[in-house]
Amino acid sequence: MKCIVCKFGGSSLADGSNIGRVADILYADPARRYAVVSAPGKRFSADVKVTDLLYECYRAACETGSCTAAFAAVRRRFTSIVEELGLENFDIASILDETEREIDARKSADFAASRGEYLNARVIAAKLGWEFVDAKDLVFFDERGAFDEERSYPVIAERLKHIPNAVIPGFYGTDVAGNIKTFSRGGSDISGSIVARAVDADLYENWTDVSGFLAADPRIVEKPEKIEVISFKELRELSYMGANVLHADSIFPVRKGDIPIKIKNTFRPQDAGTLILPSKKYKKQGNLVTGIAGKKDFTVIFIEKSMMNAEVGFARKVLSILEEDGVNFEHMPTGIDTLSLVIESRYLAGGMLDRLLEQIRAAVHPDYLRVLENIALVATVGHGMAASVGTSARLFRALSEAGVNVRMIDQGSSELNIIVGIDNDDYEKCLRAIYREFFGKAVQSMAE
Ligand code: ASP
Secondary structure, three states: OOOEEEEEOHHHHOOHHHHHHHHHHHHHOOOEEEEEEOOOOOOOOOOOOHHHHHHHHHHHHHHHOOOHHHHHHHHHHHHHHHHHOOOOOOOHHHHHHHHHHHHHHHOOHHHHHHHHHHHHHHHHHHHHOOEEOOHHHOOEEOOOOOEOHHHHHHHHHHHHHOOOOEEEEOOEEEOOOOOEEEOOOOOHHHHHHHHHHHOOOOEEEEEEOOOOOEOOOOOOEOOOOEOOEEEHHHHHHHHHOOOOOOOHHHHHHHHHOOOOEEEEEOOOOOOOOEEEEOHHHOOOOOOOOOEEEEEEEEEEEEEEOOOHHHOOOHHHHHHHHHHHHOOOOOEOOEOOOEEEEEEEHHHHOOOHHHHHHHHHHHHHOOOEEEEEEEEEEEEEEOHHHOOOOOHHHHHHHHHHHOOOOEEEEEEOOOOOEEEEEEEHHHHHHHHHHHHHHHHOOOOOEOOO
């Protein structure tokens, strides 16, 4: 039988009526066998996520020895959810008492934070009449704190083999010492992906509060097109550049297992959403460009030296300086006699930039060393670009017509993307010009 693993985010589970909606979605398709759930999120913009309330509980437990006062808000959230769902026989009060005691006793931030997912999964399992399976028995971390796939996948597969339907809390697992450990914030996306991979699901559905990915940032480009189908590689490029619907690390487990992801909107289940496909299953879509994304605040260090190409070890010397100083670089466009380093400006604060320049001068004696600050990067991403002549000409013409000065160009070797470096101030103009060129719409400036 077909198997779909569904992950529901915090906004999809913020209160009882939303959880009712989620139950309808799960019941609507028998292939939806496993639900991985987040903690209840915000019900309105000034609301506080249950996970944040729980971090408060942890702080109170450490500072005063008791989280009772802070835990009252968590208690209210779950009590009202259970009431709204009409689960009269579900003894949430005892489970909450036990949780409060454990938060006080364990004094672990990860343990406290994980209880939002734990409690929500227990409630949702009761609502659905499905089995609750604790993530602490399924997801394991290794001694370095990284997800231990070798240990986790067989355990999950074996445990779920005989369970037709289960609700599993997202966000946490168990470390080598047997303690609860969480992923980084938003990590339930990763848990869902892990479960999907372990049971070799046909599809990983990620239910959230938007109807999939948009081809550009809607705060900058008015009503951008929806992306119906995107490849893992394209998504990686776009989400790395700031287009985030999914936790960046959540792609890897399903990607390795060639399992497609579908982003769906809990509040508009009739919308098609975005399908994310492994390269093997991805057929080129009509569009040349799939999406455009970008980030501000980079610094570019240009290094020029004649005959650089003949000097063995030049790049290694430069890169080892970055390595020794613990500075991460994003891109390294090169020419015959030039090498540029594109670095997020936040890494260069506190005198780091001057220190790097000094070390580069001493190590490779460049003819010319120049720094460009306040640079934004904009990536235009699409598999279609590789096979089509004139794509970059169109892009650069559009930018020049819009009066955007291109300070740097980097085309990925896969020809999946073209990245331009521009002044921070030109960022919005740049995104709109590229969007207009490739999506052919009149884009009104929302900021102007
Ligand atoms: N509840 C966790 C958070 O707020 C994890 C998640 O929702 O994915 O970050």
